[in-house]
Amino acid sequence: MTFKYIPGIPLVHPVVDRCNRGFWESINNHVLSIQRCQTCGLRLHPPRPMCPRCLATNMGWEPSPGRGVVHTWVNFVYDRAGYPGIKCPYAVATVELDEGVRILSNIVEMDPADVYIGMPVEAVFTDVNKELTLVHFKKRDK
Amino acid sequence: MDFLKDKAAIVGMGIYKFSKDSDLTETDMACRSIRSALDDAGLTPDGIDGIIVYAEEDYDDIDITRAMGIGNMTYYGDVRWDGGASCSMVLRAAMAVASGSANYIVVVKSVNDASLKRVKKDWGELRSWPAAQETFYNPYGLTSDDGRIGMNVRRYIHEHNINSDSFGWVTQVLRENGAKNPNSMFYEKPVSHKDYLESKIKVEPFRELDYSCPVDGSIAFIVATAEKAKRLKRRPAYIMAGAQSMVKGTQFKTSYYKSSITDLHATEIVAKTLFEKSGVTHKDIDMLQIEDEFAPLVPMQLESLGFCERGKGVDFIEGGDRISVSGELPVNTSGGSIGEGNLHGMNHIAEAVNQLRETSTSQVKDVEKILVATGVFGPTSGLILRR
Amino acid sequence: MSVEYNKENPMPVPTRYFDYEGYWKGIDENKLTLQKCGDCGAWCHQPQPMCPDCHSIERKWEEVSGKGTVYSWVTYHESQEPSFKAPYSVVLVELEEGMRLISNLVDVKPDEIEIGMKVEVVFDKIMDEITLPKFKKV
Structure with a gap:
């Protein structure tokens, strides 16, 4: 998941x-x-x-440092709602970084259903393919 | 009296310099030109509450509002159709301030037409052509503006038995004006009528020196009511009248199925409307800033705007004296799209403002009223501006 | 001389948009069929959903004579479209029935084109799926 x-x-x-x-x-x-x-x-x-x-x-x-908390998020549950290149369900979140700016990304390495507002997260980097690297976020301990 | 007459004015102007490669995004140049326009008018972004942008660039009204931290937009929107849009955008801003929808409106157009550094790179992709053009024009190789407009110009040459060498006088005069203008792509680079005759034929009937020059650059204006204009630091350019026209049988830059494809019907109507609404006559107009995507459009518009008889436009430009800075009816004194660079008519409006402020690099003495008209063979728009 | 294509580059392919169905059906049978108003009888090219004269939506398609004259033309001495080899000419043909069409001429050199030249339609199969109406000198 x-x-x-x-x-x-x-x-x-x-x-x-x-x-x-x-x-x-x-x-x-x-x-x-x-x-x-x-x-x-x-x-x-x-x-x-x-x-x-x-x-x-x-x-x-x-x-x-890439540390922040989930400000809000949505969960793409159904195949037809999401982007075809990403396996549903997947979470899209705006993360509020400690510096005060918000950034939109995916929450990875967990079941999207368990994401919550205020969840502490940190940046991880995903090499999607040879040309594309994206910043994602995963849950961190407080 | 017309509702809009003298109710609004251009109170600020900012130009982001023309070049072959700005190395900035269109959004970036737009912001910079607006910042200059605000400085010019003595305003801050807090005072801006309206924006009109061109519809098909990489940015929109939201991007600019956000990028410049503007907090209270009460009027916004976009306008389409190349040169036909520029005077339309100013007209819309004038209507909005005159009606009280907003107080200070930004009008901006920013293009990377030369470097093509933008998301929508290809002209075809940029101009979302209707299916009709894809079906009935493109498969025959009629895929560019020179071909599209060349079709009308060829017919004009034929109907009035014109020697096309004469169009070179337009280029000579406009490049002479551009050569004096440091913002021009051809600063200190005039060309002669002889150079015109020797320039190669690209898409017949056009020679290379018939073409306007694509640029990277941006121009922004601030429009406010005449009342507010009086309290600002710059001499206002008052908008006496504005007009748009789209006639029966219009297609973008083609309109091949109208009874005549050479009479610039929309330009005629723009002129008629401008004169009616402003209450001035042809002899009150001190100079013209008009569409010059290709040189032959200048004599064609002289006819359609009513400054000479049908078929006599070429006689008017012969030798270049009458349309030069010292002539009886100076045309495109900054160089226009041919002699300065093609910012789709925004540079024509900017030059009109410069002339009225007496800050042009080809200043004409005692200029009071200027007619601006942009766009041909499709949606067309115009303004009469005064001191 | 006719238009020569660089077939290795993608051609600008016409849209078989359903408002133009009658036009394309005609071309499939090597006929030039254009739109005519079913009420007032006015011809209309390019095809469109409503008669611009009487606002009827009764559209019909009728074969035209295919005969006409060159109304205007341009010659591309530099190609702006990689699939077209320069020089090539584009013509605006005025049909006997009064409508005008953008097209190319076949077997005519650019310097032989004249406004008023008499032409008639021919059908040029430019690729497997696509035939275009073009014109030859009469």
């Missing part, structure tokens, strides 16, 4: 652009990086071109 891809069904690959490249390059090295405004220090995710607080465009990257 844990998270699994179905072999042979291609996944939709992320569109990597100038604005989010830092995130994806870092993920390829199994490091979660979060965008941070170099002028006012605001942390942001998903990446964007301009700081919404001070309108600066000098955005940088800061490695994250």
Whole structure:
């Protein structure tokens, strides 16, 4: 009952652009990086071109320990509801990282039915195929 | 009196510089040009409560609102159809501020047309062609704008027995204007009529120097009511009138089944509406900023806008004097899409604002009223702006 | 000379959209059949769901003579579509019945094309599944 891809069904690959490249390059090295405004220090995710607080465009990257809690989640139970490349049931969650930003991903290595709001999680990295690595989250002890 | 006349104005303007490769996303350039427009107007994002974007770029109104941390949008939306969209977007913003739907509206268009760095890379994919065009045009190799519009231009040449060499005067004048404009792709690079004649034929009847220049770049405007405009730091460009037209038999950039495929019927109606609503006449117009995706569109529009008789557009541009900066009716003084770069008419509006502020690189003295018209052979739109 | 294709590149394939069914059925039998209003009799090309003149939805399909003249044309000296070899020409043909069609000419060199040139329809099977109506000089 844990998270699994179905072999042979291609996944939709992320569109990597100038604005989010830092995130994806870092993920390829199994490091979660979060965008941070170099002028006012605001942390942001998903990446964007301009700081919404001070309108600066000098955005940088800061490695994250990848620890946080489940902010909310859904469970794709039925085959026809989910993405065909992922075996149902699977959980999609927004995780609130300790740094204060939220990130959307899957919860892996557990039965999705047991996920709960406030569950402590940590980042793990999944090499889906040669071109694609994704950050996922798994339950951690407090 | 027309409801909208002089009720709204362009109060801020920001340009993200034109290039062959911005190395920025369209969203990023859009944000930067809006930030410049806010600085120009002396406003902050908190003051913005409306946004109009172009419908088919990589970003939408939500992305910009979120990226710039704008908190209170009360009017938003998008507009389609290339050059035909640009004046439409300003018109919509003017209507929205005049009706009280919002106070300060951002109008923005950002394109990576030169580098094609965007999610929707391919022109065909970008412009979701209706099934009719896929079925009845593409299989015959009519797959690009030069071919689509060339079909109308060929017929224009035939019906009025035109020597197509004359179109080169448009290119010479527009490149002369662009050569003085540091934002131009052709800054300090004028070409002559002779260069035009020697340029190679790409899609007949067009020579290489008939073409506009695709760019990466972005332009943003801020539109507010005339009342509010008076309290801001820049000289407002008042919107006397705005108009759109889509006529019977319209198809995007083709419209091959209308009784005439050379008369720019929609442009005629835009002109008629603009003059009626603004109450001004042809002789009040000090200059034109008009569609120039291809050079022959300039004489064709001179006719359809009513500045010369049908079939006499080419006589009007002959030698280039009458449409040059020192001529009786200057055209596209920033260089337009041919001489500056093709930002789908947004750069034409920007140049009109510059002329009214007396900040153009090809400044004409005592400019008071400017007619802007963009888009042809399909949905078309226009504005009359004044000091 | 006709249009030459680079067959190794994918062709822009026409859509057999169900609003155009009568057009394609005609082509299957090497006939040029276009849409005509079942009420007011006005021809309409390209096919569409409603008569733009009388707003009737009674559509019928009728074979046309296939004879007409060149109304306008362009020649691609540089190909913008990898499956087409330059130079090639695209024509807008005005049929005797008054409708216009975008097409290609067969056995005509680009420098022989003239506005007003008399042409008639031929059917060009460009690949197994697809036949296109094209025109030859009369």
